[in-house]
Amino acid sequence: MAEKKIIAVVGATGAQGGGLVRAILNDPTGGFAARAITRDVHSEKARELAKMGAEVVAADVNDVESLKRAFKGAYGAFCVTFFWADMSPENEKAQATNMARAAKDAGVRHAVWSTFEDTRKYIPLADNRMPTLMGKYKVAHFDAKSEANREFTDLGVPTTFLLTSFYWENMIYFGAGPQRGPDGKLALTYPMGDKKLPGIASEDIGRCVYGIFKKGDEFVGKTVGVAGEHLTGKQMAAALSKALGQEVRYNDVPADVYRSFGFPGAEDMGNMFQFKRDFESLYTGARNVDASRSLNPRLQTFEGWLARNASRIPLK
Numbered sequence: 195m196a197e198k199k200i201i202a203v204v205g206a207t208g209a210q211g212g213g214l215v216r217a218i219l220n221d222p223t224g225g226f227a228a229r230a231i232t233r234d235v236h237s238e239k240a241r242e243l244a245k246m247g248a249e250v251v252a253a254d255v256n257d258v259e260s261l262k263r264a265f266k267g268a269y270g271a272f273c274v275t276f277f278w279a280d281m282s283p284e285n286e287k288a289q290a291t292n293m294a295r296a297a298k299d300a301g302v303r304h305a306v307w308s309t310f311e312d313t314r315k316y317i318p319l320a321d322n323r324m325p326t327l328m329g330k331y332k333v334a335h336f337d338a339k340s341e342a343n344r345e346f347t348d349l350g351v352p353t354t355f356l357l358t359s360f361y362w363e364n365m366i367y368f369g370a371g372p373q374r375g376p377d378g379k380l381a382l383t384y385p386m387g388d389k390k391l392p393g394i395a396s397e398d399i400g401r402c403v404y405g406i407f408k409k410g411d412e413f414v415g416k417t418v419g420v421a422g423e424h425l426t427g428k429q430m431a432a433a434l435s436k437a438l439g440q441e442v443r444y445n446d447v448p449a450d451v452y453r454s455f456g457f458p459g460a461e462d463m464g465n466m467f468q469f470k471r472d473f474e475s476l477y478t479g480a481r482n483v484d485a486s487r488s489l490n491p492r493l494q495t496f497e498g499w500l501a502r503n504a505s506r507i508p509l510k
């Protein structure tokens with residue numbers, strides 16, 4: 195039997211990388227093997243991946259030498275950064291640079307870099323419809339990732355640029371689910387107006403990435419957007435009402451109000467939603483649901499995701 199092609203997966207114990215590792219392991223005849231990268235090979239999540247059949251290796255995205263070792267001998271590398279760990283776009287760019295260098299050093303045949311649009315292309319810093327953050331960003335966690343694209347291209351790493359969508363799991367882990375108002379009623383508060391928000395079950399991102407690695411060369415140099423469904427706030431609230439068995443209203447708020455909510459990253463998130471709202475056709479157009487399903491036939495709809503996960507959404 196031909197030797198399996200190793201995919202080295204950054205963030206393997208997390209959402210995007212974890213989905214990819216499981217997709218590889220769930221397809222034992224697919225010709226690929228998963229190398230799960232973690233900072234702690236002894237953690238419960240790391241041991242679980244090893245038990246499932248992944249090779250588990252240690253590396254830190256802040257340490258390029260550790261990444262070079264972790265990528266060595268790999269056919270492919272999945273590269274992702276962790277903006278919300280410290281909310282530093284400068285660190286995020288440095289980490290992406292490390293991954294691009296390690297991919298080059300290891301001579302990987304195919305890297306997938308989880309990036310986003312540079313929102314400043316559409317809303318220059320001088321455009322006051324939204325505040326400039328940290329002196330040089332509009333949506334810091336988008337713009338920094340986009341800036342880092344060139345680290346891969348300049349080094350000639352054969353790369354697919356992946357555009358992801360809003361995880362529906364944000365309703366479980368990120369406080370982005372329905373909240374009970376003073377009237378006791380549940381409301382979903384996003385500053386999206388009547389525009390559509392591309393969303394996805396985070397597990398499906400990794401499954402789509404696996405589809406990209408399977409297709410191989412035809413995706414090198416391409417930008418690929420993935421989404422499970424594009425839904426308005428009203429449509430999401432209706433699906434939530436059905437799944438939770440109680441009414442959820444959609445509460446559209448101005449982006450300025452969302453930015454003022456005060457939680458860490460609220461300004462960045464407010465700008466992000468506003469970008470998605472004000473550039474709806476560009477943003478949804480870059481994330482084709484049918485194409486995502488062709489990469490990942492198990493792609494979930496919001497209703498399907500809710501059937502499995504609605505009970506996990508904390509309702510205060």
Ligand SMILES: NC(=O)c1ccc[n+]([C@@H]2O[C@H](COP(=O)([O-])OP(=O)(O)OC[C@H]3O[C@@H](n4cnc5c(N)ncnc54)[C@H](OP(=O)(O)O)[C@@H]3O)[C@@H](O)[C@H]2O)c1
Nearest residue numbers: 205207208209210232233254255275276277358359360361
């Ligand atoms: N939330 C959303 O809706 C959404 C949507 C699209 C894109 N994103 C983007 O997704 C990115 C995060 O990806 P994710 O959600 O898959 O991450 P995640 O679930 O938070 O997982 C991160 C994993 O990466 C590992 N990690 C953290 N710091 C590391 C480091 N310094 N070196 C090596 N590994 C490290 C951790 O594993 P160990 O502890 O095992 O090392 C952790 O399990 C963010 O940049 C965000 O902007 C988020």
